[in-house]
Amino acid sequence: MGSKTGGLSIRGVRTWLEGPGGNAAEQGGRFKALRGAAAWVTTPLLPDDYLHLANPLWSARELRGRIVDVRTETADSATLVIQPGWGFDFGFRPGQYIGIGLLVDGRWHWRSYSLTCPPDWTTPRRGGKRLISIAVKAMPEGFLSSHLVNGVPVGTIVRLAAPQGGFVLPNPLPEKVLFLTAGSGITPVMSMLRAMDRRGQFTDVVHIHSARTADDVMFGTELSRLRERNPSFRTHLHLTADHGKFVPGDLDAELPDWRERSTWACGPAAMLDEIEHHWRGAGLSDQLCVERFEVERSAVGEGGRVTFGASGRTAEADGATSLLEAGESVGVQMPFGCRMGICQTCVVTLSSGHVRDLRNGDEHHQGDKVQTCISAAAGDCTLDV
Ligand SMILES: Cc1cc2nc3c(=O)[nH]c(=O)nc-3n(C[C@H](O)[C@H](O)[C@H](O)COP(=O)(O)OP(=O)(O)OC[C@H]3O[C@@H](n4cnc5c(N)ncnc54)[C@H](O)[C@@H]3O)c2cc1C
Ligand code: FES
Numbered sequence: 001m002g003s004k005t006g007g008l009s010i011r012g013v014r015t016w017l018e019g020p021g022g023n024a025a026e027q028g029g030r031f032k033a034l035r036g037a038a039a040w041v042t043t044p045l046l047p048d049d050y051l052h053l054a055n056p057l058w059s060a061r062e063l064r065g066r067i068v069d070v071r072t073e074t075a076d077s078a079t080l081v082i083q084p085g086w087g088f089d090f091g092f093r094p095g096q097y098i099g100i101g102l103l104v105d106g107r108w109h110w111r112s113y114s115l116t117c118p119p120d121w122t123t124p125r126r127g128g129k130r131l132i133s134i135a136v137k138a139m140p141e142g143f144l145s146s147h148l149v150n151g152v153p154v155g156t157i158v159r160l161a162a163p164q165g166g167f168v169l170p171n172p173l174p175e176k177v178l179f180l181t182a183g184s185g186i187t188p189v190m191s192m193l194r195a196m197d198r199r200g201q202f203t204d205v206v207h208i209h210s211a212r213t214a215d216d217v218m219f220g221t222e223l224s225r226l227r228e229r230n231p232s233f234r235t236h237l238h239l240t241a242d243h244g245k246f247v248p249g250d251l252d253a254e255l256p257d258w259r260e261r262s263t264w265a266c267g268p269a270a271m272l273d274e275i276e277h278h279w280r281g282a283g284l285s286d287q288l289c290v291e292r293f294e295v296e297r298s299a300v301g302e303g304g305r306v307t308f309g310a311s312g313r314t315a316e317a318d319g320a321t322s323l324l325e326a327g328e329s330v331g332v333q334m335p336f337g338c339r340m341g342i343c344q345t346c347v348v349t350l351s352s353g354h355v356r357d358l359r360n361g362d363e364h365h366q367g368d369k370v371q372t373c374i375s376a377a378a379g380d381c382t383l384d385v
Contacts, residue, residue, distance in 0.1 A: 056157045057085030063160040065100075068126065070154055073218045077137040077184065078149045079116065083129060084160060090120050090130050092163035094191040095264070095291070099161025099336065100134065104147060108159065108328060111144050112338050114188035114266075114291070115163060116219075118195035135218060137184035164337055164345075167264065167291035173203045174262040178255070180275060182210035182246065182267030186218050188291055189266065193226055193233075202230040206255060210238040210246045210267065246271060248278035259284060266291040295340040299361035301376030308332045309351050309384050323355060323372035323383060334372060334385060341374035348372055353381025 057064050065088070069081035082100075084090075092115060101110045113134035122128050138149040167188055169177075173196070179189045186209055196202050211217045214237070223235050236254065238246045251258040259282060265275045272290050279288040301319035306326045308314070317326035324346055327334040337345030341359060347369045355364050356378040357371075363378055364370045372383070 055085070057083070059085065063088055063162065065132070065158050065160050067152060067154055067156045067158060068131070070152065073135055074137075074216050076149060076216075077135060077218050079133050079135045080148060080152070081131055081133045082158065082160075083126070083131055088132075088160065089162055090132075092119055093168040094118060094195040095168040095188040096163040096165040096191075097167075097188070097338070098132070098134070098163050099159075099339070101159035101161075102144060102147065102152070102156070104144070109144050110159075110161070110328070110336065110339060112293075112340065114165075114167075114191065116187050116190040116194075118191060118198050121194075135184065135187050135190070137218070161337070164343065165291070167266070167289055169264075170262075173201060175203050176257065176261040177203060177205045178258060178261035178263040179205070179207040179209075180246070180263060180265040180267070180271075181207070182271050183216075184218065185265075185267035185291070185293065187266075189264065190219055190222075192264070193223075197226055197230060202232050205230075205233045206261070207233070207235045208238060208246065208255070209235065210240055210271070213239055213241045248275050251278075262287050262289075264289045264291075266293070269294055269296060292340065292342065295342075295359060295374060297358045297374070299356060299358050301356035301358070301378045304353070304377035304379040304381060306377050307380075307382040309382050317377050319356070319376050319378075320358075321376060322358065323370070323375050323377065326377070327372065327383070327385065332385065336373060339373045341371055344371065346372045349384040351382040351384045354378040355381055 057066055063084065065082040065084040067080055068083045071079045071081070073079055095114070097112045097114045099110055099112055101108045113136060115132055116135045117131065117133040120130060121132065122130050136145050136148045138146045169192055179192075181189050189207065193207070196205070207223070209217065209223075214220070217237060227233055227235055240246070263279070265272055265288065269292065272292060276285070276288065276290060279285050303317055303319040303321075306315050306317050306323055308327055308330070311332055313330045313332055315326040315330045317323070324334050324336055324339065335345055335348070337343035339346075350364055350366055350368050350370050352366050355370050355375045356362070357364070358374050358376055364375065
């Protein structure tokens with residue numbers, strides 16, 4: 001039976017909020033109005049306490065989602081289908097990524113994952129509710145990716161950070177497109193391909209994807225179906241166990257018109273370095289868009305006590321732990337986006353002390369703006385957050 005508050009049926013409100021249709025702006029307006037109402041009705045207690053009782057996906061403070069399906073893609077990768085709660089922007093651009101936070105052993109762990117679904121994705125199997133999907137490849141010794149691929153139960157409530165990122169297609173689409181991907185780097189391109197397919201908007205698109213063997217190809221069956229449905233879409237699988245690593249220099253023979261194509265590339269750092277070098281050499285850097293999943297950390301800080309000025313909380317951090325992770329470990333709400341030194345969302349002011357950039361060892365001093373996701377303490381320091 002649906003519970004009632006005055007004339008307000010919880011089930012009715014839930015259907016209204018979670019129902020299909022409506023654009024992101026409308027959803028955002030609904031969310032804000034309801035959040036305001038919830039705060040008013042539940043004052044002086046926190047609205048979240050009541051909302052959580054009604055539905056764990058409802059929160060006035062943060063974006064949440066429920067994992068509703070986990071599908072195996074390959075031996076070491078899986079697609080996770082998530083039903084977001086209030087306030088999620090389903091109008092994201094294909095190629096963008098989200099932050100996902102999981103509570104493991106009493107601590108929230110955050111990582112970034114590219115969305116693999118098209119915007120406003122629904123499936124009849126889930127009653128027309130709007131969903132999102134990500135696909136995760138378990139990294140050897142990777143903490144969260146292994147958990148997401150091999151252990152996370154359906155029904156788990158996760159925290160979400162809003163979609164963002166500049167690895168997106170322009171509108172209208174270029175006449176000639178090249179996607180170069182390897183391994184899990186196929187994920188943002190999958191969202192782009194699915195969106196093109198759904199809108200019936202395939203231009204002349206070539207996708208060259210590297211994987212170790214045919215069994216390691218994520219979305220292999222779907223790529224074949226997309227190709228059958230869209231004659232202007234061509235794929236080439238580069239199996240590295242048979243042919244060695246993909247070399248950009250081979251493009252002259254394999255795809256003679258590669259210079260005429262707008263190119264999006266995503267994969268391991270070494271492959272992306274080579275591609276960037278090759279495009280630069282051809283004077284075509286402005287035709288290349290690259291998405292990196294990892295950051296090269298070649299330095300360590302000295303470690304020290306990090307004080308978070310606004311809350312007065314402190315964390316003892318070693319020289320390999322980022323200031324972002326240090327803050328999260330003691331419950332400080334740190335701003336973040338990519339967690340890889342790309343987006344600048346995590347920048348805060350260093351109020352005192354020194355920190356070190358983990359990418360190159362550069363030291364920052366009092367008054368500097370620092371990226372907390374790729375900086376570690378170099379002695380005791382205080383952050384203005
Ligand atoms: C914008 C963005 C989008 C991303 N999208 C996806 C996606 O769609 N699918 C996906 O599977 N992953 C994606 N990632 C990578 C993801 O965020 C995690 O970094 C990855 O899943 C590893 O997390 P972990 O907790 O298992 O590894 P950790 O426990 O954090 O790290 C374990 C070890 O692996 C190394 N490592 C971490 N990540 C990588 C990596 N990508 N390549 C090589 N070594 C690494 C670390 O340096 C460390 O030594 C994305 C990253 C970014 C920044
Ligand atoms: S979170 Fe993106 S640069 Fe730090």
